[in-house]
Amino acid sequence: MNNRDNFLKGLWSEHPVFRQLLGMCPTLAVTTSAKNGLYMGMAVIFVLTFSSLVVSLIKKIVPNQVRIAVYTVIIATFVTVVDIFFKAYIPDMSRQLGPYLPLIIVNCIILGRCEAFASKNNLKKSTIDALGMSAGFTWGLFVLGSIRELFGSGMILGFTILGKNYNPLIVMILPAGAFIVLGLLVAGMNRLEQK
Amino acid sequence: MKETLRIIGVLTSVCLVCAFLLALVYSRAAEKIEVNQNQRLKTAIANLAPGAEKVEEVSLGDSTIFKLSDKKQKLIGYAFLAQGQGYQDKIAILAVIDVSFGKLSGIEILESSETPGLGGKIQETDFLKQFKQLPVNNGLECVKTEAQADGQIKAITGATVSSRAVVDTINKKLVVLKSEIKNLK
Amino acid sequence: MTELLLIFISTLLINNFVLSYFLGICPFLGVSGKIESAIGMGLAVTFVMTLATSISWLIYHLILVKFNLLFLQYVIFILVIASLVQMVEMFIRKFSSGLYQALGIYLPLITTNCAILGAALFMVSRNYSFLESVVFGFSGGLGFSLVLLVMAGIRQELEDADVPRVFKGVPLTLITAGLLALIFMGFSGLFSSI
Amino acid sequence: MITTAIITLGVAGFIFSLTLALLSKRLKVEEDPRALKVIEILPGLNCGACGFSGCRAFAEAVVREGQIFNGCLPGGDELNQQISAVIGVTACLQSKSQVVVCRCGAEASEKKVATDYQGLLTCRAAQITGGALDCLYGCLAFGDCLKVCPVSALSLENKKIRVDFSKCIACGKCIQACPRNLFELVPWSKVNDLYWVACNNTEKALKVKKVCSRGCISCTICAKVSESPYYIKNNLSYLDYTKLSSETPLEAAKTKCPTKCIFSAKNPKGA
Numbered sequence: 013m014n015n016r017d018n019f020l021k022g023l024w025s026e027h028p029v030f031r032q033l034l035g036m037c038p039t040l041a042v043t044t045s046a047k048n049g050l051y052m053g054m055a056v057i058f059v060l061t062f063s064s065l066v067v068s069l070i071k072k073i074v075p076n077q078v079r080i081a082v083y084t085v086i087i088a089t090f091v092t093v094v095d096i097f098f099k100a101y102i103p104d105m106s107r108q109l110g111p112y113l114p115l116i117i118v119n120c121i122i123l124g125r126c127e128a129f130a131s132k133n134n135l136k137k138s139t140i141d142a143l144g145m146s147a148g149f150t151w152g153l154f155v156l157g158s159i160r161e162l163f164g165s166g167m168i169l170g171f172t173i174l175g176k177n178y179n180p181l182i183v184m185i186l187p188a189g190a191f192i193v194l195g196l197l198v199a200g201m202n203r204l205e206q207k
Numbered sequence: 208m209k210e211t212l213r214i215i216g217v218l219t220s221v222c223l224v225c226a227f228l229l230a231l232v233y234s235r236a237a238e239k240i241e242v243n244q245n246q247r248l249k250t251a252i253a254n255l256a257p258g259a260e261k262v263e264e265v266s267l268g269d270s271t272i273f274k275l276s277d278k279k280q281k282l283i284g285y286a287f288l289a290q291g292q293g294y295q296d297k298i299a300i301l302a303v304i305d306v307s308f309g310k311l312s313g314i315e316i317l318e319s320s321e322t323p324g325l326g327g328k329i330q331e332t333d334f335l336k337q338f339k340q341l342p343v344n345n346g347l348e349c350v351k352t353e354a355q356a357d358g359q360i361k362a363i364t365g366a367t368v369s370s371r372a373v374v375d376t377i378n379k380k381l382v383v384l385k386s387e388i389k390n391l392k
Numbered sequence: 393m394t395e396l397l398l399i400f401i402s403t404l405l406i407n408n409f410v411l412s413y414f415l416g417i418c419p420f421l422g423v424s425g426k427i428e429s430a431i432g433m434g435l436a437v438t439f440v441m442t443l444a445t446s447i448s449w450l451i452y453h454l455i456l457v458k459f460n461l462l463f464l465q466y467v468i469f470i471l472v473i474a475s476l477v478q479m480v481e482m483f484i485r486k487f488s489s490g491l492y493q494a495l496g497i498y499l500p501l502i503t504t505n506c507a508i509l510g511a512a513l514f515m516v517s518r519n520y521s522f523l524e525s526v527v528f529g530f531s532g533g534l535g536f537s538l539v540l541l542v543m544a545g546i547r548q549e550l551e552d553a554d555v556p557r558v559f560k561g562v563p564l565t566l567i568t569a570g571l572l573a574l575i576f577m578g579f580s581g582l583f584s585s586i
Numbered sequence: 587m588i589t590t591a592i593i594t595l596g597v598a599g600f601i602f603s604l605t606l607a608l609l610s611k612r613l614k615v616e617e618d619p620r621a622l623k624v625i626e627i628l629p630g631l632n633c634g635a636c637g638f639s640g641c642r643a644f645a646e647a648v649v650r651e652g653q654i655f656n657g658c659l660p661g662g663d664e665l666n667q668q669i670s671a672v673i674g675v676t677a678c679l680q681s682k683s684q685v686v687v688c689r690c691g692a693e694a695s696e697k698k699v700a701t702d703y704q705g706l707l708t709c710r711a712a713q714i715t716g717g718a719l720d721c722l723y724g725c726l727a728f729g730d731c732l733k734v735c736p737v738s739a740l741s742l743e744n745k746k747i748r749v750d751f752s753k754c755i756a757c758g759k760c761i762q763a764c765p766r767n768l769f770e771l772v773p774w775s776k777v778n779d780l781y782w783v784a785c786n787n788t789e790k791a792l793k794v795k796k797v798c799s800r801g802c803i804s805c806t807i808c809a810k811v812s813e814s815p816y817y818i819k820n821n822l823s824y825l826d827y828t829k830l831s832s833e834t835p836l837e838a839a840k841t842k843c844p845t846k847c848i849f850s851a852k853n854p855k856g857a
Contacts, residue, residue: 036417081474088467091223100239118506193527195566202558214607222599230591475602
């Protein structure tokens with residue numbers, strides 16, 4: 013598999029949200045608006061890329077019994093860095109994302125990718141894989157966030173789209189809406205695949 | 208034995224390196240974070256009590272209260288923080304009250320993760336303006352109809368739980384502070 | 393006492409971990425296929441969650457707060473959880489092979505279960521006392537098991553249902569979860585003063 | 587602050603790793619090294635065809651009981667011999683390995699359906715309600731068997747089940763899944779190609795002809811070929827697999843069948 017395919021597979025054919033259904037907690041929890049989804053995605057890009065990099069560097073010296081513990085500690089470190097950064101420079105976003113930002117630590121995408129890919133592949137490959145996966149994750153969150161924001165409050169990224177008289181479908185912003193919209197999106201993905 | 212040492216060695220050294228990195232990053236950003244948090248408090252107080260020139264933090268019993276004074280060093284009121292359980296998660300409120308503890312100047316929601324579009328409306332002016340210059344001698348009450356008597360707040364339609372959480376949180380804190388304010392010289 | 397009961401009921405039903413905080417969705421989608429595995433997973437999560445919240449509380453209040461090291465909380469919490477899960481696995485493997493047969497394969501999955509870390513983080517951000525934290529962790533795990541079980545029951549029935557092909561599997565599960573979330577919202581009327 | 591941070595996390599890391607390391611020694615379950623070896627050899631499909639809950643459970647039972655029971659079906663003879671070698675017993679090898687065949691060979695155009703079936707699209711449901719197929723014995727073609735096959739050896743082609751014999755592991759899951767009992771385990775002979783009668787209808791010829799143009803009309807032609815392994819019972823032709831030898835006229839009988847309901851497949855595993 014060449015580098016291009018390796019990157020692109022995260023964007024479509026092995027899309028983490030719509031295909032592999034990984035990292036569902038932040039996917040559903042923070043996508044009440046497109047902006048939240050975007051910021052969350054960027055945090056994931058940072059964490060996934062760097063932790064993949066480190067894991068593939070140290071994979072040989074980590075004994076099996078503490079493998080998971082070591083990986084999670086590394087991931088937690090990068091997440092804390094992001095968290096500190098958010099708190100210092102974009103405090104509003106940090107408040108919005110709340111505890112879901114630290115929950116990136118246990119995001120199955122990250123541990124999954126570290127376990128399944130970075131611990132078996134070389135540095136370059138796992139970094140490219142990580143970039144592709146997290147970019148895929150980001151656009152997934154953005155789409156989900158946009159749909160929920162559009163119908164839930166008539167806006168996208170804070171711009172009114174559906175006009176003043178639009179009566180928002182509040183269910184879209186509630187947890188129930190998150191599940192249903194994601195379900196429909198995955199079904200749509202399946203439909204595209206069938207053709 | 209060798210295996211044991213390796214387990215300990217790897218995990219411990221990973222922890223050491225991580226701790227070092229984090230401490231480094233944090234020490235750089237700590238000041239900025241502090242400023243951010245204070246900034247928020249300060250702007251909130253300034254919004255609610257435009258006349259307050261000096262804000263002085265004093266502890267009162269278990270809680271902290273801010274004494275607000277105007278240009279002439281005259282005490283014009285107090286600001287206090289109250290925290291309570293909302294529908295989703297905790298809600299943190301800043302409230303400003305007059306010297307006699309009889310009238311709220313206003314409140315601001317510092318932290319809440321209530322459902323946007325429903326409970327989230329507690330952060331909107333329509334709800335918050337009800338607290339402006341609100342006489343609270345007899346405490347606050349959350350009602351579902353239009354507010355008629357003193358201290359009454361009309362709950363947001365569809366978000367009674369969140370509205371009530373705000374009112375109750377302030378109420379509880381008020382009772383505590385009222386009984387202890389005498390201890391403040 | 394009322395406080396504790398309130399936390400219990402509200403975490404179990406109203407602010408259910410899965411349906412209103414979206415915590416533990418991965419195992420929720422993965423393990424809810426069969427009732428037996430749902431029970432196993434639920435038990436394992438409840439056990440580890442109760443243990444993890446109590447230990448995290450102790451570490452947070454006795455060490456981190458004291459030394460002003462709050463920024464280390466994520467790293468320490470996850471270290472506690474990962475090690476704890478591994479120790480629990482070793483223990484039941486040694487002392488109860490029956491229990492290991494039943495729970496063993498789910499334990500490694502728990503480390504990556506965000507519900508556990510989520511419980512620890514929520515407990516901190518809400519300033520719970522020790523007892524409250526334990527109740528919170530326990531009822532969170534119980535709520536997770538409850539929803540997992542309900543979902544597994546529904547999914548077993550849905551297997552024979554005639555649905556459009558593109559909806560088969562995950563999409564249907566997600567939409568069912570959405571409807572469940574709506575149903576659980578009804579519980580918020582249980583108390584008038586939460 | 588940097589120092590306290592390093593000390594705290596370092597100590598925490600040290601304590602946890604120490605506990606883990608000690609526990610992993612102290613609590614080490616004396617796992618039979620042979621069991622680990624067996625697990626390594628096994629394909630790890632966890633198909634459950636051996637009658638245990640998974641490969642691991644099978645391996646543990648093998649080592650504990652000192653026998654290989656029915657062996658690992660997907661693994662075949664070769665693998666079972668390896669397992670036997672690990673636990674030091676002689677494998678009770680199956681004389682021939684097996685595959686499943688489906689006893690309905692009718693395609694969509696050959697099956698007659700009088701009604702427009704509107705019920706649930708599963709075989710089990712259609713079997714209860716009826717109406718999906720006029721023939722009361724043939725394949726309903728909703729693919730219940732496809733769903734249970736652990737190795738995806740089954741497929742539906744033109745409403746006819748096709749078995750990929752190179753994939754089939756003879757686990758028997760399709761046999762249980764099919765409400766019409768159409769699957770049959772047959773020996774995978776090393777001397778002949780695989781032959782089977784692709785009809786299960788035990789009605790008399792006239793009734794069979796009404797519902798299917800492919801069905802066995804019990805004309806007995808196949809049984810009349812000299813040295814024929816075929817025989818007729820209950821208006822249906824059967825093949826006696828115990829009578830097969832390299833000279834058996836399997837092909838001759840197949841070509842003579844008027845409804846072409848004797849099927850054959852090349853033996854991909856070779857003679």
